[in-house]
Amino acid sequence: MSKIQPPPGSSDHQDLLASSLSASYAGVVAFITVANEGSFSRAADRLGIGRSAVSRSVQKLEGQIGARLFCRTTRATSITREGELFYQNCRPGVDQILQALEEMRDLREGPPQGRLKISAPHGFGRKVVAPLLAEFRARFPAVTLELLLDEGTVDFATDGFDVAFRDGRLDDSQIIAKQLIPMQMHVCASPRYASQHGLPDSVDDLVAHSCINQRLASGRLQSWDFKVDGQKRSITPDGAIVVNDPELAMRAVLDNQGLAQLPAYQASEALRDGALVACLEQDAPDDRGHYLCYLSRQQLPKRIRAFIDFMTTSIRALDLCGIELTAQRIHLPAAADAAGVPA
CATH class of the missing domain: 1.10.10.10 (Winged helix-like DNA-binding domain superfamily/Winged helix DNA-binding domain)
Incomplete structure (x- = not known):
């Protein structure tokens, strides 16, 4: 048998x-x-x-x-x-x-080459990551890039991502998280809105203002985070406008529609040139950091190492944080005059 x-x-x-x-x-x-x-x-x-x-x-x-x-x-x-x-x-x-x-030896020892799959949040991906990809490709033409914008949790093994940009560390001990820049949050308004409605002096004053909220991919509204008298505090103000994209929130603020809590990388240029003013800086939350995440430091393919080094240097050179805003609140009328807004 x-x-x-x-x-x-x-x-x-x-x-x-x-x-x-x-x-x-x-x-x-x-x-x-x-x-x-x-x-x-x-x-x-x-x-x-x-x-x-x-x-x-x-x-x-x-x-x-x-x-x-x-x-x-x-x-x-x-x-x-x-x-x-x-x-x-x-x-x-x-x-x-x-x-x-x-x-495999060529990948380790030769010039960077191969496909690189990248995940990034919508706002940071559009504003910071995407504009740098052309320069990276010019330096490393043998590397092909796939950038996917997503706010959700990254599963490197299942989704096949090589690197991921995230606001705050990922809760996974297997993942290396390299901080690129601080993540500073600012409550912003246009000079015209500020001249017409004033600005809140405390977090509790937000109830008297038009607020612009953002809806996350999970469906819930993004909270506004603060640190008041040394204690963390999160609120979700009533929203005059709700959007699901950081750029739309920024656009609504510039259009004098109300206040929004925006990350420094997004608002820094407008804050410097006076297109936006900030408030509640004394209650700004702790820095959560913008991180570049990947799986391992050992036997890292050259394309991933080149991308990490390039993005770290390039993003830090953009000067997207470290804005001195304390004087803006004091000299608000001057900011309004400079913008051509009647005080």
Whole structure:
């Protein structure tokens, strides 16, 4: 009675396959090396093992396939007809393995190349990351880029991302999180809105103002975070306008529609040139940081290392934080005059 073979895909079949490959691998390597070198002794020297170990591996392989691969005499070793056929069948697979190893060596030692999949939040991705991609591609033309904007949690293994930009650290001890710049938040208004409605002096005063809220991908409204008298405080003010994109929130503020809490990377330029003014700076929340996240520091492909180094240097050079805003609140009328707004 013939032995019933387990069906393909079953755990028993996989165990049988793994056992067969494990038992055959050393024998195939030994066989290919003997065939190339023309003798067991030279094959042993090439592999860095004893001649007897090479001989045992080949003998075990011959037992597995039921054929003699070499004719051995005290003077010479020659390959049999069956050995030649087996060599011809094995050689393409061995060449593919050698090519794969060579390509991995090129990825480590040659210029950066290959595909890079990147995740970033919508606001930071559009405002900061996307404008830098052209320069990165100019420096590393062999690297192809895929940028996906998403506010959700990144699953590197499932989603296939190489790097991810995130506001705040990811709660995963397996992920390396490198801080790029601080994440400062500012409650902003246009000079015209400020001149017409004033600005809040405390967090509680926000109830008297038109506020612009942002809806997250999860469906909930994004809270406004503060630190009042040393204590963290989060509120969700009633929204005169609700949007699901940071740029739309910024646009509404510039259009004199109300107040919004915006990250410094987004509002810094408008704050510096007077298109926006800030308030409640005394209650600004703690810095959460903008991070560049990836899986491991060890054996990092050159394309990922090049991208991390480039983005770290380039983003820090943009001067998207460190804005001195304390004088803006005091000199608000001057800011309004400069913007052509009647005080």
